[in-house]
Amino acid sequence: MASGKIRSRTVLLSPELATALAGYASALEPASLAGSTKAKYLSRLRAYLSWLAGQSFDDDPLTDPATAADAVSGFCGHLKSADRAPTTIDTYLSALDDFYARRGVGRPEIRRERSVRHPVPRTLDGPRIRRYLGRVRLTATPRDRAIALLPYLAGLRISEVVGLDAGDVAPDGLSVRAGGRSRRIPLHPDLRRVLTSWLEARAGWKGADDEPALFLNHRGLRLSDRAARDVVAGFADPGEPVNPLILRHTFAAQLVRDGRDPVLVAGLLGLGSLDSTRRYGLAAKVDGEAVLDSLITDV
Numbered sequence: 332m333a334s335g336k337i338r339s340r341t342v343l344l345s346p347e348l349a350t351a352l353a354g355y356a357s358a359l360e361p362a363s364l365a366g367s368t369k370a371k372y373l374s375r376l377r378a379y380l381s382w383l384a385g386q387s388f389d390d391d392p393l394t395d396p397a398t399a400a401d402a403v404s405g406f407c408g409h410l411k412s413a414d415r416a417p418t419t420i421d422t423y424l425s426a427l428d429d430f431y432a433r434r435g436v437g438r439p440e441i442r443r444e445r446s447v448r449h450p451v452p453r454t455l456d457g458p459r460i461r462r463y464l465g466r467v468r469l470t471a472t473p474r475d476r477a478i479a480l481l482p483y484l485a486g487l488r489i490s491e492v493v494g495l496d497a498g499d500v501a502p503d504g505l506s507v508r509a510g511g512r513s514r515r516i517p518l519h520p521d522l523r524r525v526l527t528s529w530l531e532a533r534a535g536w537k538g539a540d541d542e543p544a545l546f547l548n549h550r551g552l553r554l555s556d557r558a559a560r561d562v563v564a565g566f567a568d569p570g571e572p573v574n575p576l577i578l579r580h581t582f583a584a585q586l587v588r589d590g591r592d593p594v595l596v597a598g599l600l601g602l603g604s605l606d607s608t609r610r611y612g613l614a615a616k617v618d619g620e621a622v623l624d625s626l627i628t629d630v
Contacts, residue, residue: 348380351393351434358433361592372480375426379406387558393434396613400439403427405555409439429594433615452580460581464568473532477525478546482578484522486600489575494561495545497533509601514598 344352355376359369383392383402392402403424410420416508428438429439455463460483467479481487489506499506502523505516533539538551546554560575567573586596 332371344384344541346381347393348384352377354379355430355433362598364594364597371422372426372429375423376430379403379423379427379430382406382409394436396437397440399431399436401440403439403441432593452584454576454584462568462571463566463578471566473529474546475485475562475565478523478559479566480522480525480575482563482575483582484519485516486579486582487516487575488579489559489563490556491601492575493546493554493556496543497530497545498543499545502528507601512601514601515600519579556574594598602630 352373356373359372362369364372386402386405388398388402389527390398392398406427407420407424410423424441434440449541464480464483467476467522471479478492482489482490485505485507488509491509493504494508501519504518507514507516514571529545533545533547535550536547536551539549542551542553544553546559548554563573563575563578583596583600586599587593
């Protein structure tokens with residue numbers, strides 16, 4: 332249990348706490364998060380560590396999971412006493428979740444303050460995704476196979492799929508642009524093979540020499556968002572509707588629930604923070620390309 336007066340002012344950090352803050356800053360540096368998000372996470376952790384400096388515990392709140400949970404719970408009480416809004420408190424918890432996950436301590440099991448929870452995204456379970464992949468494998472043309480697999484094997488939004496140019500495909504990954512930002516996504520081996528096959532077939536399509544779009548329609552123009560959605564829907568059973576968003580959610584859910592780092596998954600999805608990714612669960616850190624090993628594939 333914590334004891335002593337809770338301080339609301341920023342205090343000088345001990346060497347141990349300062350090292351923890353610096354270590355987290357270094358860990359965040361290569362993370363695929365918006366710069367503003369990184370700054371906010373560091374600021375929130377600094378506030379927590381400043382509060383922590385004025386507390387005492389029976390064990391180390393930086394390394395012991397049970398003590399960490401007590402400490403974070405106490406800090407939430409401190410924030411409530413300062414009349415912080417529930418949504419603000421939850422943003423502090425998001426930063427602390429990431430901090431403790433990176434230290435290998437695990438997420439402190441603290442109830443969120445918001446009364447309205449985000450619904451769990453709809454995903455496909457193992458049998459359903461295998462049926463979808465089976466239909467793609469058996470019936471799809473090279474172009475449609477690539478369109479059908481990009482939301483699932485790369486987590487792309489359908490707008491990102493049709494926004495790809497042929498030059499965005501490289502042996503080491505995809506260059507994806509969305510909302511004025513770009514990101515690099517490693518290619519799952521099966522997806523690399525499918526995209527290579529389509530690029531070879533694309534060379535014989537109308538417009539291949541003049542239109543930069545990766546996916547062309549039969550007039551030689553960039554494929555529309557609506558047409559790409561129809562391609563994906565065409566591989567679904569009538570009783571099992573499938574759309575690109577469900578496939579994207581399935582991509583994220585499989586990775587996170589398999590214990591992959593939510594920061595890396597957020598980066599693959601093109602999300603600016605962990606708040607949306609947290610709907611799928613939390614996990615431990617691994618290599619960026621290794622997270623793709625969690626995906627069910629049969630294509």
